[in-house]
Amino acid sequence: MSSSETENIQPRSGYHHSKRLGVLIGGSGLIGGTMAHYFKTQTVEDIEIRAPSSKKLSIRNAEDIKTYLTRVRPDFVINSAVAALDSDAQLAFEVNYLGCVNLARACSALGIPYIHISSAATLPNGENLSEEDHLPLSPTLTHYAKSKFMAERTLRHMGKHEGLDFTIIRLAIVYGEHDHKIQGFHRLFFSIADEAMPFMITKRGVKHSYTNSNKIPYFVHHVLDHREEFTQETYHFVDKDPVDMADLILSIRSYLELNRPRELYVPYPVIKSGKYFLQWLASILNWFGISVRLPPELIFLENFYKSQTLSNQKLRQSSFVDPFPDETIYTALPKLVVYYLERWGHLNLITTFNEEFLGTFEFEDEFVNHPREILTSIHSDSISPFPEMVELRNESVRQGQNEP
Numbered sequence: 001m002s003s004s005e006t007e008n009i010q011p012r013s014g015y016h017h018s019k020r021l022g023v024l025i026g027g028s029g030l031i032g033g034t035m036a037h038y039f040k041t042q043t044v045e046d047i048e049i050r051a052p053s054s055k056k057l058s059i060r061n062a063e064d065i066k067t068y069l070t071r072v073r074p075d076f077v078i079n080s081a082v083a084a085l086d087s088d089a090q091l092a093f094e095v096n097y098l099g100c101v102n103l104a105r106a107c108s109a110l111g112i113p114y115i116h117i118s119s120a121a122t123l124p125n126g127e128n129l130s131e132e133d134h135l136p137l138s139p140t141l142t143h144y145a146k147s148k149f150m151a152e153r154t155l156r157h158m159g160k161h162e163g164l165d166f167t168i169i170r171l172a173i174v175y176g177e178h179d180h181k182i183q184g185f186h187r188l189f190f191s192i193a194d195e196a197m198p199f200m201i202t203k204r205g206v207k208h209s210y211t212n213s214n215k216i217p218y219f220v221h222h223v224l225d226h227r228e229e230f231t232q233e234t235y236h237f238v239d240k241d242p243v244d245m246a247d248l249i250l251s252i253r254s255y256l257e258l259n260r261p262r263e264l265y266v267p268y269p270v271i272k273s274g275k276y277f278l279q280w281l282a283s284i285l286n287w288f289g290i291s292v293r294l295p296p297e298l299i300f301l302e303n304f305y306k307s308q309t310l311s312n313q314k315l316r317q318s319s320f321v322d323p324f325p326d327e328t329i330y331t332a333l334p335k336l337v338v339y340y341l342e343r344w345g346h347l348n349l350i351t352t353f354n355e356e357f358l359g360t361f362e363f364e365d366e367f368v369n370h371p372r373e374i375l376t377s378i379h380s381d382s383i384s385p386f387p388e389m390v391e392l393r394n395e396s397v398r399q400g401q402n403e404p
C-alpha cells in the first residue's frame, strides 16, 4: 500500500470505542504475559486488550494478520512475539522479521501505533551503548540477532517513507516471574540452583544491563499515552546500573546457601571447546536415535565473557517516571527465588530446596497412597455447586423477571 493510499485512512483512537482496544501479540510469553496481566488488571477503565495465541493468529501468515486486525480494528498493536532462540533461519525470518513487517504494514494501513519489543542482541558488545548503536548487518550474525536487527531497520524505513507510527523498545537481559521456558537470566539462575555450574562461567569485571519485566508494561502504557514524544523513536528499557555478572552469580549462590559454583573462573577458550564438544556429542547421539537438545542460550556464551551495557540516558530524560525506582535484579532476587524454586520443585526439575519452598500438601498421603478413599470422600461432601455462585445466578434470574 502506498503512502497516498494510507493518507485517507483515519486513526480510530477514541472514535469507535469509549475505551482503547489493543492487540498484544506474544501474550503467552514472559514479557507479553506480564503486559497482558497489567492491561487486564490496571487499565480496565481505559484500555482493553486482546491477546490471541499463535494458534489463533500466527504472525507467520500475512493473511491471518490482515483478517484478524480487520475484524478487531484495534487502536494499537504491541508485538512481543519471538521465535525460539535456536529456531532455524526460516522461522526466525518469518516470525521475528516478516511477522513484524506485516504487523507494521497493517498498523500503517489502519493509521494506528505499532509498539515493537526488540533486543540488545541487535547491539555489539561494549559499554554505555546508545540507541543509535547497532551491529553491522552481516551473514555471520545469529538468526535471532539478524532478524531482530532487520526488523528494527525496516520499521525505521517505514517510519520515514510510510509515516508509520512506531516505537521500538530494546530490552537487555530480562528478569521476572513466569518465564515458563526458563530462558536467558532464568536459565543461568536455574543452572546455579541445580548446582549444574561447578565453576564460574564468566570472567571478573564483565557487566551487563538488565531489564525488569514488571516495569515494561508501565513504559508501554506511557508510550501509548504520549505518542507525540515517543513516535518513531527507539528506547533502551534497562535498569539504571549495569550488573557485574560474577557478583550476581555469587549473590545467587550465597542466597541459596550453596557451595557451587566455586570461585574459579573458566577461561573462554576452554568453555568454547566444551561447547563444541557437547554439540559434537549431541550430533553423534542423534545418529543413535537419542535426541539431545542443548540450551539455546549457548548462542550467547561469548556474552558471558564480554560486557554489554546499554545507556538509559534517553529513557531517563524522557517523560517516563520509573514506577519502582529502587527495584533491581538484587532487590527482586528474594521474590524470584521463592517463585522459581517452588515452580521448579513442583515440576520435578530440582529437588534440593523442596522442603524449604514447597508448601505442605495436605492431601499428599491420600492422593499418593489411597486415591480410592479420597475420591469417595470428595464425592460424598465436596461436589455441590458453590452456594455464593448459585446465589449470583438466582439474583440475575430475579432481575430478568423484574425487567419489563
Ligand SMILES: NC(=O)c1ccc[n+]([C@@H]2O[C@H](COP(=O)([O-])OP(=O)(O)OC[C@H]3O[C@@H](n4cnc5c(N)ncnc54)[C@H](OP(=O)(O)O)[C@@H]3O)[C@@H](O)[C@H]2O)c1
Residues within 6 Å of the ligand: 025, 026, 027, 028, 029, 030, 031, 032, 053, 054, 055, 057, 058, 059, 060, 079, 080, 081, 082, 083, 095, 117, 118, 119, 120, 148, 171, 172, 173, 174, 175, 181, 183, 184, 185
Ligand atoms: N526474555 C529475554 O530475556 C529477552 C531479552 C531481550 C529481548 N527480549 C524480547 O522480548 C520479546 C518477548 O520475549 P519473551 O522472552 O517474552 O519470549 P517468550 O517467552 O519465548 O514468548 C514468545 C511469544 O511469542 C509468541 N509467538 C511465537 N511464534 C509466534 C507466531 N508465529 N505468531 C504469533 N505469536 C508467536 C509465543 O506464542 P505461543 O506461546 O502462542 O506460541 C509467545 O507468546 C521478544 O521480542 C524478545 O526478542 C526478550
